[in-house]
Amino acid sequence: MMTKEEFTMLRDFVYEKTGIYFAENKMYLLESRLTNRLQELGFSSYEDYYYSLKFGSEKAKNEMANLFDVVTTNETSFFRNPPQLDVFRTMIKKDYCNGNMLGSPIRIWSAACSTGEEPYTLAIIILEIIESLKKNIPFTIYGTDISSKVIESARRAVFSQYSVRNTDERTVKKYFAGENNLYALKEEVKKYVKIDFMNLMEENAYKIYRQMDFIFCRNVLIYFDEKMKKKVIDCLYECLRPKGVLIIGHAESLHNISRAFKPLVFPGTIAYQRG
Ligand SMILES: C[S@@+](CC[C@H](N)C(=O)[O-])C[C@H]1O[C@@H](n2cnc3c(N)ncnc32)[C@H](O)[C@@H]1O
Structure with a gap:
């Protein structure tokens, strides 16, 4: 005991x-x-x-x-919280159609990515945009986590049925090789995502994640106390390029945590933009 x-x-x-x-x-x-x-x-x-x-x-x-x-608690899945992914999709499309370029390459960071479903989802979304717009959109995605076990699993990129339960059949067929109820993500998606160890507690560790266009830091703030939330959010702010966007978990809020961001209100979700 x-x-x-x-x-x-x-x-x-x-x-x-x-x-x-x-x-x-x-x-x-x-x-x-x-x-x-x-x-x-x-x-x-x-x-x-x-x-x-x-x-x-x-x-x-x-x-x-x-x-x-x-x-750590590592619950995650592909295409988690669609309204937030719609925001990401819309912003990238809009930016490209307006010729109002995001960074080139677009830099995206999934901070606390668990077994990789989140950064790989973002890669699939961009690949779909590239296909529909018939434009080359250079991009790099970083996926980081504190747990070595999930990092190893994210690098392997072989998923269970449970992980892809919210993914439509067409996407599953297109981007995964399925066998024995396992779904191996294809190299054409994997190659865009760099998976690494990164502890959000360590201020020095943020230095290499600069000039991000998007940061997804979803469903991890809930495990932190207010002091840690403030520290993480301040550090993430510095990692965004001007006008870069932070997405936190749909049940999480920056209320009492930071006033530095401009809240962008979308149907069913809020994104936070650096000034
Ligand atoms: C519930 S998962 C969220 C995964 C994904 N972002 C999503 O929303 O589906 C939370 C992740 O945060 C990671 N985590 C917890 N504390 C962390 C820290 N200090 N630094 C980096 N990652 C951390 C855990 O290892 C876990 O994989």
Whole structure:
């Protein structure tokens, strides 16, 4: 059993490293997520596990990556929240039709991309626009996450039926090779997306993600407390080019977090534009 003191130590440690905040009523959740780690490493208490992590004992070498894997929630799917994707599609189309070029190449970042469905969805959307407009639109998509496990999976890009459940049949047939209920994304999509480790907690890590036209940072702010949300949003603002657009989760809001963005109101969703 995890004691209250052990919970506080580990909760603060997880927060310091990831920004993920387990509130008091989430003690059992943290406990259940860490049980297997204790068993696997042979620790008899959460306190021993904590000190090993904190002081980098031989037994807990490389454990930080496992910790990141277990404290994160990685739910995602292709074509998640269509109204937000409509905004993305419309803005890219409009910009190209008006000859009012976005960056060239267009730079897009899916920050906290989990197993890759989000950045690959964005790539498919642009490929479809290219086909319909018969125009070459150069673009690069970055997908990043803190969990090595999901990064590995995103790079493999082989998905379950569940991941493509909201994807229309035509798109599935066109961009995936299906076999045994698995859907392997084709290289023609994969090649546009660079998947990497990036911890939103680390201010220095934002430096290489500059001049973005779009940033998708969806369904991760909910795991952070207000201080961390502010820090992440401020850093993301700096990563956008002027007029670049931030999209956060549909249940998330920048209310009380930032007033730096111009809210753009669309049917069923809001996008946030850098001035
Ligand atoms: C629920 S998923 C969201 C995936 C995708 N953006 C979507 O909306 O479908 C949240 C992701 O945030 C990642 N995450 C949590 N804390 C993070 C941090 N500090 N830095 C980077 N990624 C983080 C998790 O590993 C997880 O894959």
